[in-house]
Amino acid sequence: MQIVLFDGVEEQDFAGPYEVFSYAGRLSGGAAQVAFVSAAEPRVVTAAFGTRVAVAQGWSPAEADVIVVPGGGFGRPDGPGIWAEINAGLLPDKLAAAARAGVLVTSLCTGTILLAAAGLTAGRPCTTHHGAKAELAKRGGVVKDARVVDDGDLVTAAGIVSGLDLALHLVRRELSADLAVAIENVLEYQARGTVWVR
Known part of the structure; x- marks a missing residue:
């Protein structure tokens, strides 16, 4: 599992899934592995609130087998975040290529707008942060009012802390329900909402 980081990414968007997947690896004896990646070369990424993360890959x-795309910067069109990534074009192009290659592409929060820019949500059920749902619909997504939307090879989640629900759903789907429950117990968190599944 890889989580794509970029300047302006929302800290909670990537930290929650990273911790869930890290516990999945630890509690399963290594059945899951997670890493941060950037669209280009390894580098230091500065997140939305100034956290600096050294991305080694x-x-x-x-x-x-799974790519997770967090969001960030939706309300700052002239700053770092999803708009800068969309304007640069590299990340959307690479996401489109990964989807064509059969990688399970997932997102949370306004990361789904990056997937829309890559052409991955057109005509498909999906969700995003409540403040970005109109933008997602304008870009052709069939917006569902759900915390996690599972459309097979495209899985999206709503805003910020719903990344925990996305990651727990992916652990349950790709590894086991028992492992997902064990992680919930460690985190003192229970997955919220019904997962919308086609």
């Missing part, structure tokens, strides 16, 4: 979807 460049883009390598061939080494992952």
Whole structure:
């Protein structure tokens, strides 16, 4: 599993799934592995609230079965975040290529707008942060009022802390329900809401 980081990414968007997947690896004896990646070369990413993260890996979807795309910067069109990534074009292009190669592409919060820019949500059920749902619909997504939307090879989640629910759903789906419950117990968190599944 790989989580894509970029300047302006929301801290909670990537920290929650990273912890869930890390516990999945620890509690399963290594059945899951997670890494941060950037769309280009390894580098230091500065997140939305100034957290600096050293990303040791460049883009390598061939080494992952799941890509997670967090959001950030939706309300700052002139700053770092999703708009800068969309304007640069590199990340949307690479997401489209990963999807064509059969990688399970997932997102949370306004990361779904990046998937829309890559052409991955057009005509498909999906969700995002409540403040970005109109933008997602404008870009052709069939917006569902759900915390997690599972459309097979595209799984999206709503805003910020719903990344925990996304990650727990992916652990349950890809590994086991028992492991997902064990992680919930460690985190003192119970997955919220019904997962919308086609």
